[in-house]
Amino acid sequence: MTVSEDITWHTATVSRADREKMNSHKSAVLWFTGLSGAGKSSLAHAVEDRLFKLGCRTYVLDGDNIRHGLCKDLSFSDTDRSENIRRIGEVAKLFTESGVLTLTAFISPFRSDRSTVRELLDEGDFIEIYCKCDLNVCEERDVKGLYKKARAGEIADFTGIHSTYEEPLKPEITVDTAAQSIEESVEQVINALVKRNIISIN
Amino acid sequence: MTVSEDITWHTATVSRADREKMNSHKSAVLWFTGLSGAGKSSLAHAVEDRLFKLGCRTYVLDGDNIRHGLCKDLSFSDTDRSENIRRIGEVAKLFTESGVLTLTAFISPFRSDRSTVRELLDEGDFIEIYCKCDLNVCEERDVKGLYKKARAGEIADFTGIHSTYEEPLKPEITVDTAAQSIEESVEQVINALVKRNIISIN
Numbered sequence: 001m002t003v004s005e006d007i008t009w010h011t012a013t014v015s016r017a018d019r020e021k022m023n024s025h026k027s028a029v030l031w032f033t034g035l036s037g038a039g040k041s042s043l044a045h046a047v048e049d050r051l052f053k054l055g056c057r058t059y060v061l062d063g064d065n066i067r068h069g070l071c072k073d074l075s076f077s078d079t080d081r082s083e084n085i086r087r088i089g090e091v092a093k094l095f096t097e098s099g100v101l102t103l104t105a106f107i108s109p110f111r112s113d114r115s116t117v118r119e120l121l122d123e124g125d126f127i128e129i130y131c132k133c134d135l136n137v138c139e140e141r142d143v144k145g146l147y148k149k150a151r152a153g154e155i156a157d158f159t160g161i162h163s164t165y166e167e168p169l170k171p172e173i174t175v176d177t178a179a180q181s182i183e184e185s186v187e188q189v190i191n192a193l194v195k196r197n198i199i200s201i202n
Numbered sequence: 203m204t205v206s207e208d209i210t211w212h213t214a215t216v217s218r219a220d221r222e223k224m225n226s227h228k229s230a231v232l233w234f235t236g237l238s239g240a241g242k243s244s245l246a247h248a249v250e251d252r253l254f255k256l257g258c259r260t261y262v263l264d265g266d267n268i269r270h271g272l273c274k275d276l277s278f279s280d281t282d283r284s285e286n287i288r289r290i291g292e293v294a295k296l297f298t299e300s301g302v303l304t305l306t307a308f309i310s311p312f313r314s315d316r317s318t319v320r321e322l323l324d325e326g327d328f329i330e331i332y333c334k335c336d337l338n339v340c341e342e343r344d345v346k347g348l349y350k351k352a353r354a355g356e357i358a359d360f361t362g363i364h365s366t367y368e369e370p371l372k373p374e375i376t377v378d379t380a381a382q383s384i385e386e387s388v389e390q391v392i393n394a395l396v397k398r399n400i401i402s403i404n
Binding site: 013014018019022045048049052055057058059061065069070087090091093094095097098099100120 | 215216220221224247250251254257259260261263267271272289292293295296297299300301302322
């Protein structure tokens, strides 16, 4: 090949639409938000499990795979929390472009940060799922013992104790994780995805 | 559901092996490295196109979708270039865990940065593909006019002109992009993936 031929190399591009067609479902970001202990991660993984069994391509971004990797350089200060959410939003966007149904499970306490992610994505791609559960219920559950530590002053900047959780004003889905079983919550999310034509169940 | 039941919620986890089985291929990172103009991005997209036609789940990370998004806060200083590659490595790791064959196309001039990514991943997951093309050929092609600008002092820290490109010492694949056609190069990469049992062609 000569040099002059080189500049005619085309960039072959597989499009998002191509990928969605191959997958037989649309991609989107299912953004689970809520207090620590509200059940975001459990619900996200349970929804993923259900979607996977339906043959969908999925991935969950959560503290386990983000905080020790991509965002290991960030603290829990307000500024770093915002940068944390920004990066997660950017990664979720890449996954969405790759045709994957992306689920994220982060407290993401600030409305402005969640809005930033929503605006980053195409219209309809950001599905905010509010895992609604009163602080006293989350604190009573205290699955990871974090509220006890926060009350004892062993954890700083703990959402609900030292810093604010700003409830979503118009979430696409609100899941009452204080009252519903996880199975009921999974059904609620799956039904909402069907209604939005993101997945179809035959 | 009562509070006491809540703590028995299991985290359903779809594994990488589950995803690879669904996809009928393994996941890995195809890390294209080389000088500007060596054909990394064109080759990565052409390989992706071929893999997609074979029914594989793929995604290309390159300057177009990384530098204006996840890494838009970074400059081209040595420190920021390293952080850029670190983040790309972490994102490639997430994609690999999601079962996707991930292709990256970045100059990634420093051996230590590429080693960091290799070590981040499981054994065998990092496939370094050196797009070998002499500086004078890249500069003669100058597809994007960047070498001209760099020589004129309009671009600082340009690899090959002001800063070093450290050739891979033991890349998994070396593609002679100065001599081979893009079709030949695609075949070479595809054949290497078959040999490594990452994909199979029936």
